[in-house]
Each structure stands twice: as structure tokens, then as C-alpha cells.
Amino acid sequence: MSFTVKVKEELLNLSRFDNSELSAIIKMSGSLGLTGDGLTLSITTENAKIARHIYELIENLYHVQPEIKYHQKTNLRKNRVYNVFFGSKRQRNLE
Numbered sequence: 001m002s003f004t005v006k007v008k009e010e011l012l013n014l015s016r017f018d019n020s021e022l023s024a025i026i027k028m029s030g031s032l033g034l035t036g037d038g039l040t041l042s043i044t045t046e047n048a049k050i051a052r053h054i055y056e057l058i059e060n061l062y063h064v065q066p067e068i069k070y071h072q073k074t075n076l077r078k079n080r081v082y083n084v085f086f087g088s089k090r091q092r093n094l095e
Helices: 003-014 019-029 048-062 088-094
Strands: 030-035 038-045 067-072 080-086
Touching (some): 019 030, 019 038, 038 048, 048 067, 048 080
Antiparallel strands (some): 030 038, 038 080, 067 080
């Protein structure tokens, strides 16, 4: 297990459901998209535990359920990339 994975797991164990934590994650790994239905928020990570933590943060802070999607990278390492997706239909609950 790499050093960064150990640090991430320690931080997840210490973490609590905090709006500032979610804001920092969105700023570092998030992207906004514009579709025909409206705005979407997508947060990308290669760590499944972090994707689950982001899902739980959104679910507990805003009482909505985002989607977690994943795909395989096609490079030699073949890592999975997790995408926590939040569409505009769910966004109305945040207002």
C-alpha cells in the first residue's frame, strides 16, 4: 500500500460530514457541466473509498442521492476512475 493511500485512509477515518471539506474536494476535483437539462456537477477520483465518502457527504449534507459511475483507464495501469455525478434535477433540492 502506497504512502498516499495510507494518508487518504487515515484522513477518511478522521473526517466528519463538513461542508468545508466538500467545498475543498469540489474545488480540487470537481467540474461543472452544462446539459440540455441544466447544470451538472462531477467529481472525479481514482480511489473508491474517497468516491464513497464524497457520496456520503452530499447525501448527508443535502439529503439527495448522487450517482457514482466508473470506467477503466485504457493505459497500462488500468485503474478505475470513479465519477460522483450530481445532475440539475437533483440540484433544485439545494436551493
